[in-house]
Amino acid sequence: MKILIEKASIVDRHSPYNGKVCDILVENGRIRAIAPDLAVTADQTVRHPGLHVSPxxxxxxxxxxxxxxxxxxxxxxxxxxxxxxxxxxxxxxxxxxxxxxxxxxxxxxxxxxxxxxxxxxxxxxxxxxxxxxxxxxxxxxxxxxxxxxxxxxxxxxxxxxxxxxxxxxxxxxxxxxxxxxxxxxxxxxxxxxxxxxxxxxxxxxxxxxxxxxxxxxxxxxxxxxxxxxxxxxxxxxxxxxxxxxxxxxxxxxxxxxxxxxxxxxxxxxxxxxxxxxxxxxxxxxxxxxxxxxxxxxxxxxxxxxxxxxxxxxxxxxxxxxxxxxxxxxxxxxxxxxxxxxxxxxxxxxxxxxxxxxxxGLDQPTIVEGKEAALSFFDPAGTTLLTKSLSKSKNNPFLGKTLQGKVLGMLNGTQLHLNQPGQ
Missing domain, CATH: 3.20.20.140 (Metal-dependent hydrolases)
Incomplete structure (x- = not known):
């Protein structure tokens, strides 16, 4: 399974790509390529204006x-x-x-x-x-x-x-x-x-x-x-x-x-x-x-x-x-x-x-060859949580407009991308 993360600002002080905007190709749970522009066909694509990616x-x-x-x-x-x-x-x-x-x-x-x-x-x-x-x-x-x-x-x-x-x-x-x-x-x-x-x-x-x-x-x-x-x-x-x-x-x-x-x-x-x-x-x-x-x-x-x-x-x-x-x-x-x-x-x-x-957990650095453990977020976005995936709903932030937005995460081959309201 190939996942392409497009035009992401990389936030990882352990990575040589820190602070750069790159495409990231993840194949079968591992980072295979990082470059300013990757011309590849992927099974799934992660794209969002202002996308940031971190360990x-x-x-x-x-x-x-x-x-x-x-x-x-x-x-x-x-x-x-x-x-x-x-x-x-x-x-x-x-x-x-x-x-x-x-x-x-x-x-x-x-x-x-x-x-x-x-x-x-x-x-x-x-x-x-x-x-x-x-x-x-x-x-x-x-x-x-x-x-x-x-x-x-x-x-x-x-x-x-x-x-x-x-x-x-x-x-x-x-x-x-x-x-x-x-x-x-x-x-x-x-x-x-x-x-x-x-x-x-x-x-x-x-x-x-x-x-x-x-x-x-x-x-x-x-x-x-x-x-x-x-x-x-x-x-x-x-x-x-x-x-x-x-x-x-x-x-x-x-x-x-x-x-x-x-x-x-x-x-x-x-x-x-x-x-x-x-x-x-x-x-x-x-x-x-x-x-x-x-x-x-x-x-x-x-x-x-x-x-x-x-x-x-x-x-x-x-x-x-x-x-x-x-x-x-x-x-x-x-x-x-x-x-x-x-x-x-x-x-x-x-x-x-x-x-x-x-x-003492491993540090999943954003470099080629490493297992993908990535979080996606947009500091300039906004969050309005209207539905919770938690079984309980005792969240005082429900219905509040907050600064910053989580877009999802990728853990090995497990990709989660948030839907509107999340």
Missing amino acids: GWVDIFSHFGDPGYEHKETLATGAAAAAAGGFTDVFVLPNTRPVVDSKSQVEYIRRAASSLPVRIWPIGAMTKGVEGKDLAEMYDMRQSGAIAFSDGTHPIQAAGLLLKGLQYVKAFDGVIIQIPDDRTVGANGLINEGIISTRLGLPGKPMMAEELMVARDIKLARYTESRLHFTGVTSPRSLEYIRRAKEAGLAVSCSVTPYHLFFTDSDLTEYDTNLKVFPPLRDGITVEALRKAVLEGVVDAIATHHQPHEFDSKIVEFEYAKPGMSGLETAYAALRTSLPGLTPDHTVELLSSGPRAIF
Whole structure:
């Protein structure tokens, strides 16, 4: 099968074609030729005004629900949403039923996802049952294909347990992912603690809960000389701690979500449960500081925190709604709209080369002979999502016009091109 990508601006700092407009011929999943003008006949052609192509994007924190929560999302519907969002690779959370805390569960996901258009990488649970009590068999899971380790939406609370986990994964150069949140601080908080929480009469969650955990975990990473990734970071002070840790040579990295860069707690005045997320949306000043940190390169990656929920988990009183939003399909457009000054090169670093470097994935460079793992996008385009390929529809970006447009992706021989409304 031959696929011709016409007149694409190549965004890949590892490629000699970076910054050039070329045709790219992909045959049987491999890049066969790159030139300014290829006169070939292809089975399918990708063409679009303003087409940009980059190495395949990676999302490092998504919840696909399978096994056990297939009414929220399945591996197939999650992969479809990821492909529509331009992602070729997705890390899936272990917070399933049963929990992904053994090699058999890792192998189940790998087998079940083997024919999907997107590569699915299981994150193994750090503790048995994600209960935060006893370490899971991380070595066995690593041997079976677990890409990293985390208790997902249940941050590790016990310092001693995280210490043991960091020491354990060091033996095979593993990475632990942590949402930084001390759940004893503002334990009943529903939204960010501040003026809006007071005005709405909702209990607040202070940023201090995040900052305490970041400071503690950095000390543990320093002690163990192990690798730690913070995701869903929302506090400028947390980012300052992380920046200092990097300057000190620690193997610490971090990611933020597109929605924490786009929305503020002021958007909650209508009690929209789709905006009830964990960590909570912060105030406008904090969001501006987060955007600045991304532009300055403090942030290593963008993580969607895609967390789909069925109708009954969201169409309830705000207090009882489950936290999380569906976000794979709109991640790029939300990022582009929030940060119009973000260059295509920096965007690809956040969505592709950054996460690949942190977690040891191969870098699919755009050169002849390499396997094709490509994302297609148009920075000058617009997105108006009217239909979602995710099984759940708890996406607050539905019906919003956003800057930037994902055109699709190519993963080996698997080509996905978005239709109008996607």
